[in-house]
Amino acid sequence: MSEMKYHNNFLKEVEERVEEGHMVKMCMQCGVCSGSCPFGPHWAHPPQELFMMIRAGKREEVLSSDSMWMCTSCYQCIVRCPRKLPITHIMHGLAYLAKREGLAPKGQPTAEFGQMFWDNLTKDGRVNELKLSLSLYFKDGFGQGVKNAMAMQSVGMGLMKAGRLNPMEILGGHKIKDKSGFHAMLKKAREIEDARRKLA
Amino acid sequence: MTEVVATNQTILVVGGGISGMTAALEAAECGKDVVLVEKNPVLGGRVSQLYRYFPKMCHPVCGLEINQRRTKMNPRIRVLTMAEVTGISGQKGDYTATVKISPRYVNENCTACGECAKAAETDIDDAFNYNLGKVKAAFLPHKMAYPQRYVVAPSVVGTPEGDKIKAACKYGAIDFGMQEETLQLKAGAIVWATGWKPYDAAKIQPYGYDRFSNVITNVEFERLADPHGPTGGKILRPSDGKEAKNVAFIQCAGSRDENHLRHCSRFCCTASLKQTQYVREKFGDEAQSTVYYIDIRAIDRFEDFYAKVRADQSVKFVKSKVAKIVQDEKTGDVVLHGVDTEGYHRYANTHDLVVLAVGMDPEVQGAQVPAEVAADASGFLVSGDANGGIFGAGCATNALDVNRAVQSATASALRAIQVINKVASVEG
Numbered sequence: 001m002s003e004m005k006y007h008n009n010f011l012k013e014v015e016e017r018v019e020e021g022h023m024v025k026m027c028m029q030c031g032v033c034s035g036s037c038p039f040g041p042h043w044a045h046p047p048q049e050l051f052m053m054i055r056a057g058k059r060e061e062v063l064s065s066d067s068m069w070m071c072t073s074c075y076q077c078i079v080r081c082p083r084k085l086p087i088t089h090i091m092h093g094l095a096y097l098a099k100r101e102g103l104a105p106k107g108q109p110t111a112e113f114g115q116m117f118w119d120n121l122t123k124d125g126r127v128n129e130l131k132l133s134l135s136l137y138f139k140d141g142f143g144q145g146v147k148n149a150m151a152m153q154s155v156g157m158g159l160m161k162a163g164r165l166n167p168m169e170i171l172g173g174h175k176i177k178d179k180s181g182f183h184a185m186l187k188k189a190r191e192i193e194d195a196r197r198k199l200a
Numbered sequence: 201m202t203e204v205v206a207t208n209q210t211i212l213v214v215g216g217g218i219s220g221m222t223a224a225l226e227a228a229e230c231g232k233d234v235v236l237v238e239k240n241p242v243l244g245g246r247v248s249q250l251y252r253y254f255p256k257m258c259h260p261v262c263g264l265e266i267n268q269r270r271t272k273m274n275p276r277i278r279v280l281t282m283a284e285v286t287g288i289s290g291q292k293g294d295y296t297a298t299v300k301i302s303p304r305y306v307n308e309n310c311t312a313c314g315e316c317a318k319a320a321e322t323d324i325d326d327a328f329n330y331n332l333g334k335v336k337a338a339f340l341p342h343k344m345a346y347p348q349r350y351v352v353a354p355s356v357v358g359t360p361e362g363d364k365i366k367a368a369c370k371y372g373a374i375d376f377g378m379q380e381e382t383l384q385l386k387a388g389a390i391v392w393a394t395g396w397k398p399y400d401a402a403k404i405q406p407y408g409y410d411r412f413s414n415v416i417t418n419v420e421f422e423r424l425a426d427p428h429g430p431t432g433g434k435i436l437r438p439s440d441g442k443e444a445k446n447v448a449f450i451q452c453a454g455s456r457d458e459n460h461l462r463h464c465s466r467f468c469c470t471a472s473l474k475q476t477q478y479v480r481e482k483f484g485d486e487a488q489s490t491v492y493y494i495d496i497r498a499i500d501r502f503e504d505f506y507a508k509v510r511a512d513q514s515v516k517f518v519k520s521k522v523a524k525i526v527q528d529e530k531t532g533d534v535v536l537h538g539v540d541t542e543g544y545h546r547y548a549n550t551h552d553l554v555v556l557a558v559g560m561d562p563e564v565q566g567a568q569v570p571a572e573v574a575a576d577a578s579g580f581l582v583s584g585d586a587n588g589g590i591f592g593a594g595c596a597t598n599a600l601d602v603n604r605a606v607q608s609a610t611a612s613a614l615r616a617i618q619v620i621n622k623v624a625s626v627e628g
Contacts, residue, residue: 029541030494030541032538034523034539034544036524048544049544080523082457
């Protein structure tokens with residue numbers, strides 16, 4: 001434990017760099033969020049513990065935790081929190097900070113899928129569901145990808161029959177009209193957010 | 201028709217609980233005329249429904265008896281029961297209050313012999329025991345009732361049962377001719393001491409007070425422990441009447457919660473500590489109490505009491521706000537789910553009975569007081585010049601324990617006396 005690094009200004013950092021992070025200090029450690037979380041038993045750290053770790057300045061431990069990536073946004077914690085902390089939002093904010101700082105756990109499925117979704121969406125301004133599914137199936141290599149695709153075959157066929165999945169999307173797919181304008185907007189939005197959150 | 205003599209030199213005290221009684225007595229014993237108005241058929245309020253006081257574990261009936269005697273002996277206090285103040289007009293030094301008096305159907309001839317109750321057949325909810333039991337339609341609210349006079353429920357008026365009740369009374373005390381009355385009373389100052397009510401536990405959805413029979417409130421637990429309560433002082437759980445030796449206490453049930461009561465109700469921590477000692481008293485070494493808490497707020501000298509309870513082997517403390525309660529339909533046992541703060545351990549603990557330490561809600565919200573008075577976000581009265589000659593007392597002003605409520609009542613009596621003295625100096 002002697003190598004553990006404490007950053008006494010980590011709470012300040014969270015207040016500045018995480019959306020609604022200023023509410024972390026309002027936590028009174030009652031634990032009703034942790035007890036109410038349907039995913040609770042499967043996390044490294046329940047929200048209440050994560051908030052205490054933030055205050056204790058355990059920066060690396062917090063940002064490399066898998067907890068915030070496990071949040072399913074059910075909002076049970078927000079509903080029950082006696083101090084009305086926006087716990088779900090803080091979880092997502094912490095996950096984003098962790099990713100930008102390169103501390104998110106490697107190979108965390110939610111993190112990986114999030115990146116895939118973002119790349120897929122921002123490329124042409126539309127989500128190409130066929131390509132998104134394929135990139136998810138094949139993320140762990142070709143062999144596993146074929147297995148995944150075979151397992152999901154009937155679902156894919158059903159979607160195709162119902163007209164919900166177009167196989168021709170593999171050839172480029174549909175796009176928005178002003179792609180360059182869309183990319184310029186995203187770039188600007190990111191600049192603004194990065195400046196505000198000191199993420200650049 | 202009820203005759204009441206009241207002038208601009210009279211102090212009107214609204215609410216006959218421990219605070220209202222105290223304010224009325226303090227003012228009357230200083231030589232002021234007092235009208236004490238109480239909504240229920242008897243004085244004493246919620247204090248009379250307690251089994252014991254903290255921290256000395258003495259019986260509230262003791263102090264209540266003294267206050268009742270002081271009230272009875274003092275000719276300056278006029279007590280109106282089953283009476284509600286519905287309107288207040290005028291200003292400091294010159295108020296007129298409208299008081300609605302509901303019929304009791306029993307007059308002052310009553311000797312409390314109890315023959316009417318024997319003649320009654322219908323059972324009605326026993327409000328004194330928080331509806332945990334039943335009483336006959338002709339009843340004495342509780343053993344130490346003041347005034348010591350029976351009440352007949354309106355539901356039997358004009359029925360053959362009502363006739364039987366009337367016939368059973370040897371003293372001509374049953375009077376079905378009584379009607380609802382409305383009086384106009386003068387007063388120079390008003391002490392508003394309408395007290396508190398337990399927060400509606402059914403609103404705390406994950407605790408299932410409205411779904412699970414073995415989830416009860418702290419005020420109901422007082423009645424279970426009291427020898428004059430519905431179980432004769434045995435701690436029996438509602439689902440199957442089994443002795444509840446393993447009892448969980450959940451603190452901040454509603455209090456300190458933005459979704460329920462914003463304030464800390466102050467008394468509930470010490471009250472639960474006290475109630476663990478009821479379990480200890482009834483079951484000895486077999487007793488098991490577990491207190492689930494955010495932090496124990498045993499204010500000032502109650503710290504000693506906390507330390508004493510903490511040393512009791514039968515009492516465990518779990519630092520955690522319980523997330524959810526489930527009652528096993530077959531066994532009736534209740535399971536508490538949550539994560540503790542000392543190590544973040546996930547638990548699912550089984551208990552015989554759960555007691556929710558519900559907080560204090562003002563019995564009458566500030567906005568419902570029929571006069572211009574200032575109140576805070578929780579509905580408690582706030583003192584200030586804008587209130588004129590109306591002074592809040594006791595739990596109408598804040599979540600207080602009995603000791604602090606009495607202090608508050610004495611203070612309000614002094615303020616009311618000052619107003620009356622001013623009126624007297626002008627009127628001569």
